[in-house]
Amino acid sequence: MELYQLQSFVTVARENHLTRAADFLHISQPAVSAHIKALEEEFGQPLFIRTPKGMELTPGGVLLCGKAEKILEQIEELTLFAEDLQETPVGKIRIGLNRDSDFLRIPALYQHLRSSYPGLEIGLHHAVSGTIVKMIEKNELDCGFVLGKYAGDEIRVMVLTELNLRVVGPVGMRKEISAACQSDLVELPWIGNPPDCPYSGIMETFFYKHGLTPRTEVVADQQSAIISMIEAGAGLNFMLEEEAIIAEKEGKLVLWSGRGFPIDLSFVYRGNSRKSLRIQAITESVSTVWHDVDLLGE
Incomplete structure (x- = not known):
C-alpha cells in the first residue's frame, strides 16, 4: 500500500468521479483506476460501485475511506513537524x-x-x-x-x-448597450453566474437590490466561458476593465459606458x-x- 494510492482513493470518494479525481491529482485516469484496483486487491473487497452519476463508496469503502483520510492527515502533521525541525x-x-x-x-x-x-x-x-x-x-x-x-x-x-469590473456585451447589441441606462440593461439577455462566482455578488448589487431581475439565458462560471458566450451573442456580463478595453478595440465586444464595480x-x-x-x-x-x-x- 502506497500513500499515493490512498490519496487517489480519498480523492475519488470526494469527487465521486474518476476523471475529476484524475484532473485534481494531475495524473491520468488509468493511473487512478490502477491505484483503486490495487487497494481493492489488498483490502480484499470492492471500494466503489459504478453508477450513472459516478463512483459511490461501498459500505466497506465508507469505513476504509474514513481511516485513509485520518492517515493522510497524520502524514500532513508529520510533514509539518519535520518542517519545524529543519x-x-x-x-x-x-x-x-x-x-x-x-x-x-x-x-x-x-x-x-x-x-x-x-x-x-x-x-x-x-x-x-x-x-x-x-x-x-x-x-x-x-x-x-x-x-x-x-x-x-x-x-x-x-x-x-483592487480591480475594476465593467459591463460588457455582444457586438450585435451595440446600439442597445450604447444607449442603455441601468434599468434598460435589465431588459437585455444576461449570462448568469453561479453563487460561488464573485460576479454573482456584483449582479446582486447592480440589479437585485434595486428590485430589478435580469433575464439570464445561460450560466457560466469560468472567465473564458463567459467571454466566449459574449462573443457568441448570448448576453451581457462583467469583465475586468483592462481586458474589456482591449477586447472592445479588437472588435470582440461592446463596453457599456456606465459605472464600474471595484473588486x-x-x-x-x-x-x-x-x-x-x-x-x-x-x-x-x-x-x-x-x-x-x-x-x-x-
Missing part, C-alpha cells in the same frame, strides 16, 4: 487559481519559490473563487487567489490589488495554518511578487 519548508503546496497564470504572476511566483524554497513542490488547481475558498476550508487546497471579499475565522486574507484580488489561506513554514513561504513569496499588500484580520 526550519525550512518542504513538501507540496496546493494553490488555487481563479484566473490565468500570467495574470496572477504565477511564473514569477514559481521562480521566487524555486530560488528561495527549493524544498517546496507546487500544485496548481483552477476553480472559481468561491470554490477555492471552500476547498481551503476543507483542506483540499492550502491557499489560493480569489476575487471578492471573504471573512471569517477560517480564512486569512491578503489583499493584492479585490486577494490571496487567501486557512487561519489555523499560519504557523506552517509552507504557508509562511508562499505568503512571503506572493507578497514579494505583488509588492505592497494589506494583511486583513490581524
Whole structure:
C-alpha cells in the first residue's frame, strides 16, 4: 500500500468521479483506476460501485475511506513537524487559481519559490473563487487567489490589488448597450453566474437590490466561458476593465459606458495554518511578487 494510492482513493470518494479525481491529482485516469484496483486487491473487497452519476463508496469503502483520510492527515502533521525541525519548508503546496497564470504572476511566483524554497513542490488547481475558498476550508487546497471579499475565522486574507469590473456585451447589441441606462440593461439577455462566482455578488448589487431581475439565458462560471458566450451573442456580463478595453478595440465586444464595480484580488489561506513554514513561504513569496499588500484580520 502506497500513500499515493490512498490519496487517489480519498480523492475519488470526494469527487465521486474518476476523471475529476484524475484532473485534481494531475495524473491520468488509468493511473487512478490502477491505484483503486490495487487497494481493492489488498483490502480484499470492492471500494466503489459504478453508477450513472459516478463512483459511490461501498459500505466497506465508507469505513476504509474514513481511516485513509485520518492517515493522510497524520502524514500532513508529520510533514509539518519535520518542517519545524529543519526550519525550512518542504513538501507540496496546493494553490488555487481563479484566473490565468500570467495574470496572477504565477511564473514569477514559481521562480521566487524555486530560488528561495527549493524544498517546496507546487500544485496548481483552477476553480472559481468561491470554490477555492471552500476547498481551503476543507483542506483540499492550502491557499489560493480569489476575487471578492471573504471573512471569517477560517480564512486569512491578503489583499493584492483592487480591480475594476465593467459591463460588457455582444457586438450585435451595440446600439442597445450604447444607449442603455441601468434599468434598460435589465431588459437585455444576461449570462448568469453561479453563487460561488464573485460576479454573482456584483449582479446582486447592480440589479437585485434595486428590485430589478435580469433575464439570464445561460450560466457560466469560468472567465473564458463567459467571454466566449459574449462573443457568441448570448448576453451581457462583467469583465475586468483592462481586458474589456482591449477586447472592445479588437472588435470582440461592446463596453457599456456606465459605472464600474471595484473588486479585490486577494490571496487567501486557512487561519489555523499560519504557523506552517509552507504557508509562511508562499505568503512571503506572493507578497514579494505583488509588492505592497494589506494583511486583513490581524
